[in-house]
Amino acid sequence: MNSAGSGRDMEKRIALCIGNNDYQYLPQLLCAGNDANSMGEALYRLGYETTVKTNLNRTEMGSIIFEFAEKIKDYDSCLFFYAGHGFEVASENLLVPIDSNIPVMASDREIIYNSFRLQDLLDIFENC
Numbered sequence: 001m002n003s004a005g006s007g008r009d010m011e012k013r014i015a016l017c018i019g020n021n022d023y024q025y026l027p028q029l030l031c032a033g034n035d036a037n038s039m040g041e042a043l044y045r046l047g048y049e050t051t052v053k054t055n056l057n058r059t060e061m062g063s064i065i066f067e068f069a070e071k072i073k074d075y076d077s078c079l080f081f082y083a084g085h086g087f088e089v090a091s092e093n094l095l096v097p098i099d100s101n102i103p104v105m106a107s108d109r110e111i112i113y114n115s116f117r118l119q120d121l122l123d124i125f126e127n128c
Contacts, residue, residue: 020084
């Protein structure tokens with residue numbers, strides 16, 4: 001799914017859908033990948049240039065987010081969808097890659113370091 005769903009003349013729209021199921025150190029999830037795929041298919045049908053990625057480690061997640069951030073400058077609207085583990089720590093909403101190793105008694109700083117701050121993503125996507 002990397003091109004618009006129809007040839008109609010419409011605004012340029014782009015979407016990134018991430019679904020993380022297969023966590024190495026946290027409980028595994030059953031449907032996050034399916035949710036990302038289903039959302040990606042629906043957005044594609046609505047004319048979004050859609051990228052769907054599942055089971056991303058920290059490096060992969062960072063790369064695809066920053067690649068998406070570069071692309072959105074050329075689009076009229078963008079949409080980001082995430083299914084997977086998330087936390088709220090110290091008033092920060094966090095998205096968790098599959099390789100995050102967060103100890104049971106982790107400090108807020110350790111948890112934030114091993115995750116992606118939602119606010120950072122919102123700041124990036126504000127350019128769309």
